[in-house]
Amino acid sequence: MQEQLIRMLVELVVDLAMFFDSCDDSVLDPDDAVKQLEWIGYKFAGLSPEARQEVIAVMRDIAARDRETYGAFLATWIDELGAWDEPQE
Template sequence: MSESPQLLTQLLKAVVAYTWFFEVCDETVLDNDTALKQQEYAGYLLNQLSGADKLRLTAELADLAASEPDPAYREFVATFAFAMGLAEEPG
């Protein structure tokens, strides 16, 4: 299978967007325990990646954060790798 950088970018955007939803939705939309459980599961799945793939995702996240106009979402994207356990320090 040939590598597609656009595929990685779009999939990563989807994962971050859904994780953001779980982070910011209020309890009338989704209870906090379920939201946290989904965020933890996303982190678990991402941590199944190899070290090289984690580094690649971390670099891609930095690029996404740099191009994000919304300050709150930019901060979320910039610290996503750390929050998910993919990096040892926040971006």
């Protein structure tokens, strides 16, 4: 049950991040989009290293399962999120 919940939540975050990253300027102010992506990164950085690795593993699975939709975005985003070795304060 917990694994299914984690997967669903990670998919939701990835979908939101993709929206913020790719939406047209007429839909969302670019500064607001960047703030939201930074907020997601900040929250992600607060996870324990083990939890971050678990989330990254789910993201890699999502990217492998649907490369056309998620592949390019997650390849970059995983690198950015994985760059933090320690939680940010």
